[in-house]
Amino acid sequence: MEAQILFVAPFSDLADLAKRVIEEKFPDKKNLFQVVKGDLKEAESLVSAAVNNGIEVIVSRGGTASLIEKKFDIPIMYIQVTITDILQAILTYDKYPDHIAIAGFSNMVYGSEELEKILHIKFTEIILNDVNDAEYKIKEAVKNGIKLVVGDAISVKMAKKNDIDGIFIQSGRESVYRALETALLVASIRREEQRKSEQLRTVVNKSHDGIIAVNKNGIINVLNPVAEKIFHITHFDAQGHDLSILLPDLQKNLQKNDIIEIYDKKYTIKGNDIYVKEKIQGSIYTLQNISEVQKMEINIRKKLFTKGLIAKYKMDDIIGSSLPCTNMKRKAAKYSLTESTILITGDSGTGKEMLVQSIHNLSTRSNGPFVAVNCAALPENLLESELFGYVEGAFTGAKKGGRQGLFELAHSGTLFLDEIGEMPLPLQSRILRVLQEKEVMPLGGEKVIPVDVRIVAATNKNLLQMVKAGNFREDLYYRLNILRIHMPTLQERKTDIPLLIAKFLQDMKNINLRITGMSEDAQKYLMNYNWPGNIRQFVNMMERIMLLSTGPLIDLRDVQDAYADDLEKDIVVTSNEQESQIVNNVQKLSDVEESFLNKILAEENFNFTKAAKRLGIHRTTLWRKLKNINNCKRKH
Known part of the structure; x- marks a missing residue:
């Protein structure tokens, strides 16, 4: 388990003492503690880094502790100064005067009344609020006859600056032990509360009902994913605002079921107050869709499962916490x-x-079908019949009774047009009409069919340049380019690679049951590699690494061995005659590539999927490469 408690020592002796106490009193829990040395501003940067790494409780003393408490929203345990600590400091002085000042922050000044009774000496407490406070207050104390200051580092420093003696109060072993023991208890309670909070958050987010929670002032602090869909607003935009932005006419003391209409759909809504120690601290509202449309959509959803027209992935399946990935997911x-x-x-x-x-599953169309088509994978005539469908007898070989097109299959859902840049120009005009008119006409048909489809298109090409070159319709480009999301390359989000490694090691564990993890050197090697094939190439490489590794820990040598195949420079051909031809005639790179691709295809019995997997590319990319080579040959 990683460290949960950070001990910030303003001086070296305290840091050494803390390490000894941890070793003696918490030998079986010492991995839960981290001890650092830092005073005031220096401590601020240390704490900031530690909080980002999961530290849950801070232990410190004096001005350093006060500064940390003001700067960070994290529990802090003060090392309390005891009478014994003050007495030990005073007794180190040979001959102390009859009037002594005890100076420091409020957590340092403690027990002077009892000391007066024991030592029969007058004590004056000087409580400091900040660093700048010390110089003025110590100077005033000197004017009032103080000859000795007992206190923290700042107080002692200011005493000497004003030409009087100062004695530093050391924290005792018992004080440090008590502070660490309390910190352990607080960390344990805090972790348990976090566990309960995460459990509750999961229940709320996975609920099939819309859930809204507000504080006692009616300010929204929870809006679950279902409620986001109902109100067409993200929780980022709703949190911190009054409930009236969602439900302006709602009575905040609603306790019984009621029916309301939101965006033409009817919902039952029920409100309940949240009590803490018999005092109202807020309210929670639940919404359930009761419309007949919703009931029909549930039945349609069941049928879609049998047809496979569903979206499997959700936003949580997209692994990555880098800034490019986070921005992409947020958008x-x-x-x-x-x-x-x-x-x-x-x-x-x-x-x-x-x-x-993921977008489909977050949308209001999530209960409708998800249909995807790769525009580069089909010839023009086949793609047209796939998209728009056809009636019986529309062409030779047409299926009896005709066939529904993908636009019709995607009705009330989402149609994903992948590789839209590969779509032929004649088809582009038909797609534009569907976007504008919301209707399709099957091949050979005489009537139009209304469709309610949301279009999401994707491309790896620069469509604007294609527009300028006359290869893509300008009007379609602007019709598609309403909302735009750029997918970052793996090169742009390399900090996500450790997360991807952990994910794929888990997902593909059945490939090699001996493997338990990957060494740091091996991970760094993968992070430093240029991934032209992006995530797809990374997945293929991880599979190869796991197959080749003997386990249990994948090391740097395993990764390098997996890369060896990709680094081979010799191209194996099917005959000596071909090899001689390549070597002697120095063919163009495209000819070499074509020969190599055809060789792999032949070995896989012209199964594009298997051949593409061996090459570490998508089957569409393999098909496109061969198509481009043939086009180049025709031009020359």
């Missing part, structure tokens, strides 16, 4: 609540379809 979450067309751009292998499926 996608916000766009999902709209009905506008979305254009997703990015290199091949970045996970565009996973993002589109």
Whole structure:
């Protein structure tokens, strides 16, 4: 378990004492503690880094503790100064005067009344509020006849500056032990509260009902995903605002079921007050959809499961906490609540379809079908019949009774047009008409069919440049480019690679049951590699690494061995004659590539999926490469 408690020592002796106490009193829990040395501003940066690494409680003393408490919203345990600590400090002085000042922050000044009775000496308490306070108050004390100051580091420093003696109060072993013991208890309670909070958050977020929670002033502090869909607003935009922005006419003391209408749908709503020690601290509202449309959608959803027209991935399945990935997911979450067309751009292998499926599952259309088609994978005539469907007898070989097109199948849901840049120009005009008119006409048909479909398109090409070159319709481009999301490459989000490694090691554990993890050197090697194939290439490489590794820990050598195949420079061909031809005639790179691709295809019995997997690319990329090579040959 990682450290939970940070001990911030303003001086070295205290840091050494804390380490000894931890070793003696908490030998079986010493991994829960981290001891650092830092005073005031120096401590501020140390605490900031520690909080980001999961520290839950701080232990410190004096002005350093006061500064940390003001700067950070985290529990802090003060090392209390006892009478014994003060007495030990005074007794180190050879001959102390009859009037002594005890100076320091409020957590340092303690027990002077008892000391007066014991030592028969007058004590004056000087309580400091901040560093700047010390110089003035010590100077005033000297004017009033103080000859000796007993206190913290700042007080002693100011005493000497004013030409009087100062004695530093050391914290005793018992004081340090008590502070650490209390910190352990607080950390344990805090972790348990966090566990309960996460459990409650999971229950709220996974609920099929819309849930809104407000504080006693009616300010929204919880809005679950279902409520986001109902009100067409994200929790980022709702939290901190009055409940009236969602339900202006709602009575805040609602205790019984009622029916309200939101965006033309009817819901039952019930409110309950939240009590803490018999005092109202807020309210919670639950909403359930009772419309017949919702009931029908549930039945449709069941049928869709049997047809496979569903989106499997959710936003939580997209692994990454880097800034580019976080920004992309945040934008996608916000766009999902709209009905506008979305254009997703990015290199091949970045996970565009996973993002589109996540958008669908967050949208108000999540109960409708999700249909995806790759525009580059089908010839023009086949793609047209797939998209728009056809009637019986529309062409030779047409299925009896005709066939529904993908637009019809996606009715009330989402249609994902992948590789939209590969769509032929004649088809682009038909897509534009569907976007504008919300209706399709099947091939060979004589009547139009209304469709309610949200379009999400994706491309790895620069569509604007294609527009200028005349290869993509300008009007369609602007119709698609209403909302835009750019998928970052793996090169742009390399800090996510350790998270991806952990995810794939878990997902693919059945490949090699001996493997338990990956060494730091191996992870660094993967982070430093340029990933032209992005996530898709990374997944393939992880599978290869796991197959080759003997386990239990994947090390640097295992990763390098897996890369060896990709680094081979010799191209194996199918015959000596071909090899001689390549070597002697120095063919163009495209010819070499074509020969190599065809060789792999032949070995896999022309199964594009298997061949693409061996090459570490998508089957569409393999198909496109061969198509481009053939086009180049025709031109020359």
